[in-house]
Amino acid sequence: MSAVPAELDPLPLRAGSPEHKRLLAQFFFDTHVDYDPEHIPWPGLSAEELKRLTGLPFWQEAVSTENVTSHTVTAAATLESDPQLRRAIALQGFEEQRHARLLAALTAHYHIPIEHPPPYAPRNLEDDFLFAGFGECFDSFFAFGLFALARESGFFPADLVTVFEPVMEEEVRHILFFVNWVKARRRQLPWWQRPLFRLRCGWIILKQIASRVKTARTLGAGDPTAESSENFTLTAHQDIAAPITLHGLLGTCLAENDRRMAHYDARLLRPRLVPGIARTLHRILPKRL
Numbered sequence: 001m002s003a004v005p006a007e008l009d010p011l012p013l014r015a016g017s018p019e020h021k022r023l024l025a026q027f028f029f030d031t032h033v034d035y036d037p038e039h040i041p042w043p044g045l046s047a048e049e050l051k052r053l054t055g056l057p058f059w060q061e062a063v064s065t066e067n068v069t070s071h072t073v074t075a076a077a078t079l080e081s082d083p084q085l086r087r088a089i090a091l092q093g094f095e096e097q098r099h100a101r102l103l104a105a106l107t108a109h110y111h112i113p114i115e116h117p118p119p120y121a122p123r124n125l126e127d128d129f130l131f132a133g134f135g136e137c138f139d140s141f142f143a144f145g146l147f148a149l150a151r152e153s154g155f156f157p158a159d160l161v162t163v164f165e166p167v168m169e170e171e172v173r174h175i176l177f178f179v180n181w182v183k184a185r186r187r188q189l190p191w192w193q194r195p196l197f198r199l200r201c202g203w204i205i206l207k208q209i210a211s212r213v214k215t216a217r218t219l220g221a222g223d224p225t226a227e228s229s230e231n232f233t234l235t236a237h238q239d240i241a242a243p244i245t246l247h248g249l250l251g252t253c254l255a256e257n258d259r260r261m262a263h264y265d266a267r268l269l270r271p272r273l274v275p276g277i278a279r280t281l282h283r284i285l286p287k288r289l
Helices: 018-030 047-055 059-079 083-109 125-153 158-163 165-188 191-220 246-261 273-284
Strands: none
Touching (some): 083 165, 125 191, 125 246, 125 273, 158 165, 165 191, 165 246, 246 273
């Protein structure tokens, strides 16, 4: 992995500088891993394990989310004028498409019924890319904790959990790339366009926060009628692990986020908003919630 030991105390790079953009692109190329979803040896499952897997309610939402994200990111390569960053965004689009292919292979192999959505065509390419990227920052943070709960609870066989480890690492790389790209993108704009770009990002983030707050409130209230398909990375812990409070879930997500981010070059900017909100909630929420 593209890492810088912490003891070297690397100097931060100015976002959008040539050095920052070179590091950002090179980090993404160097950490790419090849695998073929269509040739994965899916582990055999017992009748009980298969029942648990096929009974999870979020497969359709996961497929739909990957459909939107993969087509949006692939198209978004045209936003970037820097050839190396454009290649990196195109590579991310390929990896997002590979996630969709992986879900298609899994659901086909284990006979999980889903409807394959039509290709998604972005309406406003930059806004849709920003919405997808900030959405991934939220979803991946909770996915890291969710994956740890699935691994520790034994809900899935270890062999099946191992199949999805590369996907988790790709999600880390994607959100690292995105937060650095947003900073570089803003720096490239004329000074008089930067405030509007900030406002657009802020509005998109507020929409993402409002959606997650709504879901978190249903979790805190123990609402059994809450829609499990909405923000499924935040609600899925109810289906794959022993009962855990929202406080406990946030603690697991924070620990996993810190562990996974530590693997990568310390000169790259880290996502701060979602972990910051989670740390605040984790401090103030009663442990029983």
